[in-house]
Amino acid sequence: MEHQRKNSMVVASGMLVCLVLLVSSAHAQLRTDFYKNTCPNVESLVRSAVQQKFRQTFVTAPATLRLFFHDCFVRGCDASVLLASPNGKAEKDHPDNLSLAGDGFDTVIKAKAAVDSNPQCRNKVSCADILALATRDVVSLAGGAFYPVELGRRDGRISSLTSVQRNLPGAGFNLDQLNSMFGRHGLTQTDMIALSGAHTIGFSHCKHVAKRIYRFQPRSWIDPTLNLRYAFQLRQMCPLKVDPRIAINMDPTTPNTFDNAYFKNLQQGKGLFVSDQVLFTDRRSRNTVNFFASNNAAFQQAFAAAMTKLGRIGVLTGNLSEIRRDCTRPN
Known part of the structure; x- marks a missing residue:
C-alpha cells in the first residue's frame, strides 16, 4: 500500500512537472515580433x-x-x-x-x-x-x-x-482570497494590486455596492471602511428602490483617465468595492497602495509588467489550436 502511494506521488509529481514545462514552453513561444514576416504592420x-x-x-x-x-x-x-x-x-x-x-x-x-x-x-x-x-x-x-x-x-x-465558476474575483473578496486567486495564475500581490488599478477607469453597477451603503437592520448602517461623504453620494446615485443595473464610476475623481487616482481614493476610503478598499485597510498591502498613490510612474510600470504576465496565462501556441476566421465561432 505504501509502495502504491509513493508511486502515485511520483506520477502526480511527474505530471505537474510536465504541465509546468508545457506552460513554460508556451510562454517561451510568445514574441513581440511574432508577425514580422506574416503581418508586419x-x-x-x-x-x-x-x-x-x-x-x-x-x-x-x-x-x-x-x-x-x-x-x-x-x-x-x-x-x-x-x-x-x-x-x-x-x-x-x-x-x-x-x-x-x-x-x-x-x-x-x-x-x-x-x-x-x-x-x-x-x-x-x-x-x-x-x-x-x-x-x-x-x-x-x-x-x-x-x-x-x-x-x-x-x-x-x-x-x-x-x-x-470560481475563476473571477468577487467584489466582496478579502486580501487572502485575492492573493489566492491571482497566485494560482502566477501573479504576485504587487501584480494583483497593480492590476486592481485598472478600476481607475470604467464603471460598475449599484447591485455591487448596495450592501456597503444599506443594511436593512439597521437601515442606516454604512460600511465603516467607506468614506461617509462618498457613501452618501453613492446613496444618491443608488437609492434603495433603483434599478440595480444603474452604472456608477469606479473612480469618482478622474473616471476617464488611466492614472493612480484609484490608489489615492483608497487612502480616503473611496474604494467602490470591498475588494478595492481592503487593499488599503489590510496592513499587508497598504504600503504598496501608498507607494502607487505617491508615484504614478511606478504604478504605470508595475501595471505594464503585470499585464505582460497576465497575457501569458494558459496561452495556446503553435499547433495547440487555431487562428479563428471569425472571432465569435471556431473554424
Whole structure:
C-alpha cells in the first residue's frame, strides 16, 4: 500500500512537472515580433481601428480592458470569451460576464476586420492576440503606459459557462482570497494590486455596492471602511428602490483617465468595492497602495509588467489550436 502511494506521488509529481514545462514552453513561444514576416504592420492596423472606436466612445477603454482580464482568468488568454453559443452556454453567458460592455467585443471585431482587410494578414493573426494588442492600445489612449505586447497566441475552440465558476474575483473578496486567486495564475500581490488599478477607469453597477451603503437592520448602517461623504453620494446615485443595473464610476475623481487616482481614493476610503478598499485597510498591502498613490510612474510600470504576465496565462501556441476566421465561432 505504501509502495502504491509513493508511486502515485511520483506520477502526480511527474505530471505537474510536465504541465509546468508545457506552460513554460508556451510562454517561451510568445514574441513581440511574432508577425514580422506574416503581418508586419499588425500593430498599426489594430491601433488605427482601436483609435477610431475610442473616438466614438470612451467606454471602449474599460470595456476592452475588462474583456481581456475576464478572458485570461477563465481558460487562459485564448479569446474563448468571444465565442458565442446557440444555447446560451458560453463563457459570455455566465452572470459574471453578462455585464461585459458590448463595446469591448465590438472593438475586437473591428480590429479583426481591419487586420483581415490587408491581404497579407488575412487569417494570419489570432483573435487572442488582437484582444491583447487592443487592450494595450486602449490603456495608452486613456493615459496609461504604452508597453510591448508579446504575441503568438492561438485561439481556443472551447467556451463553457461552467468554466467561469470560481475563476473571477468577487467584489466582496478579502486580501487572502485575492492573493489566492491571482497566485494560482502566477501573479504576485504587487501584480494583483497593480492590476486592481485598472478600476481607475470604467464603471460598475449599484447591485455591487448596495450592501456597503444599506443594511436593512439597521437601515442606516454604512460600511465603516467607506468614506461617509462618498457613501452618501453613492446613496444618491443608488437609492434603495433603483434599478440595480444603474452604472456608477469606479473612480469618482478622474473616471476617464488611466492614472493612480484609484490608489489615492483608497487612502480616503473611496474604494467602490470591498475588494478595492481592503487593499488599503489590510496592513499587508497598504504600503504598496501608498507607494502607487505617491508615484504614478511606478504604478504605470508595475501595471505594464503585470499585464505582460497576465497575457501569458494558459496561452495556446503553435499547433495547440487555431487562428479563428471569425472571432465569435471556431473554424
